[in-house]
Amino acid sequence: MIFDAHLDLSLNAIEFNRDLRLSVADIRAEEEGMTGKGRAGGVVAFPEMREAGMGIVVATQIAGCMKPGAVASGWNSPQQAWGATQAQLAWYQEMEAVGEMKMLRDLAAFEDQLALWSQDEVPADAPIGYILSLEGADSIITPQHLERSWESGLRAMGPAHYGEGRYAFGHDRTGKLKPGGEDLVKEMDRLGMILDATHLCDDTFWQCLDIFNGPVWASHSNCRALVDDPRQFSDEQLKALIDRGAVIGTVFDTWMLVTGWIRGESTPQSTGVKIEAAVEHIDHICQLAGSAKHCGLGSDLDGGFGKEQCPVDLDTIADLTRIAELLKDRGFSEEDIDGVMSGNFVRFVKEAWA
Numbered sequence: 001m002i003f004d005a006h007l008d009l010s011l012n013a014i015e016f017n018r019d020l021r022l023s024v025a026d027i028r029a030e031e032e033g034m035t036g037k038g039r040a041g042g043v044v045a046f047p048e049m050r051e052a053g054m055g056i057v058v059a060t061q062i063a064g065c066m067k068p069g070a071v072a073s074g075w076n077s078p079q080q081a082w083g084a085t086q087a088q089l090a091w092y093q094e095m096e097a098v099g100e101m102k103m104l105r106d107l108a109a110f111e112d113q114l115a116l117w118s119q120d121e122v123p124a125d126a127p128i129g130y131i132l133s134l135e136g137a138d139s140i141i142t143p144q145h146l147e148r149s150w151e152s153g154l155r156a157m158g159p160a161h162y163g164e165g166r167y168a169f170g171h172d173r174t175g176k177l178k179p180g181g182e183d184l185v186k187e188m189d190r191l192g193m194i195l196d197a198t199h200l201c202d203d204t205f206w207q208c209l210d211i212f213n214g215p216v217w218a219s220h221s222n223c224r225a226l227v228d229d230p231r232q233f234s235d236e237q238l239k240a241l242i243d244r245g246a247v248i249g250t251v252f253d254t255w256m257l258v259t260g261w262i263r264g265e266s267t268p269q270s271t272g273v274k275i276e277a278a279v280e281h282i283d284h285i286c287q288l289a290g291s292a293k294h295c296g297l298g299s300d301l302d303g304g305f306g307k308e309q310c311p312v313d314l315d316t317i318a319d320l321t322r323i324a325e326l327l328k329d330r331g332f333s334e335e336d337i338d339g340v341m342s343g344n345f346v347r348f349v350k351e352a353w354a
Contacts, residue, residue, distance in 0.1 A: 001117045002054045002320060003342035005249035005298035006198075006220035007044065008135070009059045010088035012302055015072050016042075021100060023047045024316045041306030043316045046100055049128055051318040055117030056104070056342070058156065058219055058298070059092065059130040061085040064138040066163035066170075071304060073136070073161060081139035089152060092132065102127040105153045107353040114346065131349070133196060133219065136161030137168065143187045150191045156219070157188060158196035160204060168208075169201040171231045176203045182211060189214050194352055197221070197241065198298075201230070209240060215352035216241065217345075218248040220298030222256045222281045231256060235288060242289045245351070247344045249298020250278050252320075254309045257281070268312040275311045275319065279326045282340060292336035296345045297323065 012018045016038070018027050024045045031040040049057070063084035064073035075081040095101040104110045113129035116122065133156035140146050146154075159181060160168035167181035177185065185208055188195060195216045197205055209216065218241055224232035233241070233248070241248060254268050255261040257277040282295045289295075301310065301317050313319065327337045339347075 001056070001114075001342045002052050003056045003296060003345040004054055004317075004320070005058045005217070005247070005296055005345055006133075006251075006300050006303070007057050007059055008062060008300070008303045009044070009057075009130075010091050011060070011062055011072055011304070012042070012044065013091045014084075014088050018042065018045075020045045020095075021047075021098075038302065038304065038306035038308070041308055042302050043307060043310060043314065044302040045316075046128065048316040048318040050124070050126070051316075052321050053117070053122070054128060054317070054320075055122070055126070056110075056113060056129045056131070056346075058133050059101075060133050060135045061088045061139070061154075062135040062161070063088075064136045064161050064163075065166055066138070066161065069163075073163075075138075078138060078141045078166060082141055082145065085134065085139045085149075089132075092130070096127070099125060099127055102129045103153050104129045104131050105155060107350065110349055110353065131155050133157060133194075135196075136165055136170075136199070137184060138166045140167075140184065143183060146184065146187050147191065150193065154193070156194035156196050156217070158198050158200070158219070159185060159208065160199050160201070162199070168204045170199050171201050173201050174203055175201065176207050182207075185212050188212065197233075197237075197246070199231075202234075202237070205237060206240075209244065215348070216244045216246045217348060218246055218298075220249045220251045220300045220303075222251050223284045226281055226284055227256055227259055229256070238285060238288050242285075242294050245348070247294055247296045247348045248285055249296045249345070250281050252278055252299045252301055252310060252314065253303065253305060254311060257311070267308065268310060273311050274313045275322055276326055277311065279323065279330065282323075282327070283330065286336075292332060292339050293344055293347075295340050297341065 063081035160170040162170045169175045
C-alpha cells in the first residue's frame with residue numbers, strides 16, 4: 001500500500017473542474033486545447049491511484065487571502081475563503097456518498113482502512129481513505145471556525161502557505177506568527193490536530209515547535225542541503241522534526257528536486273530530472289536520522305501543476321510505485337522500503353490518534 005501525505009484533490013475537482021473518477025487519459029483529453037498551467041497534463045485520478053495501491057492519502061482543502069494570489073489563494077476575504085473550503089468539503093462528502101473515498105477521522109476508521117487495503121486481493125472498487133488537512137489557515141475566520149472544521153473531520157493543518165497569511169508567514173517571507181496566530185496554534189493543540197510544518201518560514205517554524213505540544217509532520221517538504229531554497233528544510237530543521245517524531249513526505253515537483261531550475265524556462269526534459277532525484281532527498285533525511293523511520297511520500301502531484309513540472313519518467317501517479325524499486329537498488333531493506341511507502345506515516349497516525 002502507498003500512503004501519500006499530500007494531494008490537492010478538491011482543488012482539482014472544484015477549481016480545475018476535473019472529475020477524478022475518470023482516468024488521467026480521459027481528463028487530459030477533455031482539457032486538450034486549454035491554456036494554463038497543468039492543463040491537459042494532469043497525472044492524478046482515482047483509477048491511477050488505485051492502480052498504485054494508494055489506499056490512504058492526506059487530502060487537502062485550500063483557500064487563502066494572500067495578495068497577489070494564485071488559483072484558490074487570492075480570495076478577498078476570509079469569509080469567501082471559508083466558503084471555498086466548504087465547497088471542497090462538500091465534494092469530498094459526495095465522493096464518500098458514491099463510494100470513491102472514505103474519511104478517516106479516528107483510529108477505528110483508520111484501522112479498518114488498513115485492513116481493507118492490506119488484503120491479498122483488494123476489491124477493485126475499494127474506497128480511497130483520506131485524512132482531511134487544510135493547507136494554510138486563512139479560511140479559518142475565528143478559532144470557533146477551527147472547532148467547526150474539527151467536527152467536520154479536519155485533522156491536520158499548516159498555518160501558512162505562500163506569502164503573508166492572516167495568521168502566519170509562508171516560506172518565502174520572514175517573521176513570527178501574526179496576531180491571533182499563537183492562539184490558533186494553541187487551539188489546534190487543544191483539539192488534537194496534527195501540525196503540518198510545511199510552508200512555514202524559518203521564524204514561524206521554530207516558534208510553532210516551541211508552543212505546539214502535539215504531533216508534527218511535514219506533509220510535503222524536501223531538503224535545503226540538496227536544493228537551496230527557503231521552501232525546503234535546512235538540516236537543522238529536519239533534525240528538529242526528527243527529534244519530534246515527525247515524518248517528512250518527499251515532494252515530486254521538479255523545481256524542488258534539482259538545482260538550477262528556472263521557473264518559466266526549465267523543463268523536466270532540459271534538466272533531465274527523474275524520480276531518482278526524489279530518492280536522493282529521501283536518502284538525505286535517512287542519513288540525518290540514522291534510520292529510514294522519518295521518510296514518506298507527500299507527492300503534491302497536480303498541486304497546481306502537471307507533467308511540465310514532473311520527473312520525465314513519471315507519467316501518472318501510478319509511477320510512484322517505482323520508488324520501492326529505486327530504494328531497493330540503493331540497498332534499503334524491505335522493512336525500510338515498506339516504511340517509506342506507507343508504514344512510517346501509518347505508525348505516525350496510530351501514535352497520534354491512540
